[in-house]
Every structure is written in structure tokens, then in C-alpha cells.
Amino acid sequence: MHEYSIVMSLMEQCEALALEHKATRIEQVELKIGVLSGVEPALLYQAFETFKLDSVCHEAKLIINIQALVLQCNQCQQQSQVDERTIICPVCRSNHTKVIDGEDMMLMQLVMDT
Secondary structure, three states, X not given: OHHHHHHHHHHHHHHHHHHHOOOOEEEEEEEEEEOOOOOOHHHHHHHHHHHHHHOOOOXXXXXXXXXXXXXXXXXXXXXXEXXXXXXXXXXXXXXXXXXXXXXXXXXXXXXXXX
């Protein structure tokens, strides 16, 4: 389950940011997870709840925002947002598309107590 290694890296990043900003604890961690990121949100949440106990995030709330897939069609030149895992343009049904957003996982915000 690679969500464990992702959360361990996230905890390291949170610890470093808390130290940099002289925070005593982190109250909230907000992530953006794309539908094509390969990360399973439920498993990530479970791993976060387990690993946060021994970190500066021990009382933190995890907020996960799911980023829909954004496609740019090379056929009809339309940009579309789709909620499913597909590279087919919903406008013209072409598969000649480019993924604009929805493939990554990003730390969007930390709420820290300083």
C-alpha cells in the first residue's frame, strides 16, 4: 500500500514546515488529489490517522479535495472537466486529448498553531 509511504513523506514535510514557522502543532492538513493520481483517498485518510499520532499533526484534521480530470481536446479544441477516469473528450468523443489537471497530489494548505 503506497499510501503509507506517501503519508510518511507528508508527515516529514509537515514537520519541516512546522519547524520553519515555529509552530507547536498543525491543526489542519488540506490536500488536493487528482482522480488519476493513483492515490486512494480512503486509504490515505486511514494511513494519515495512524501516522499522525507520533507527529506534530497528532490533532490535525485531514481535508481531501478530489480534483476532477481536466482534458484539452486536440480535435475540437475544447477544454472539459470530467469526473471519471477517461481520456475521451465528452464533446466530440475523440481520444486525442491532453490531461491538464487531475493527475497529481498536492499539499494545498496547513493550518498551524504558532
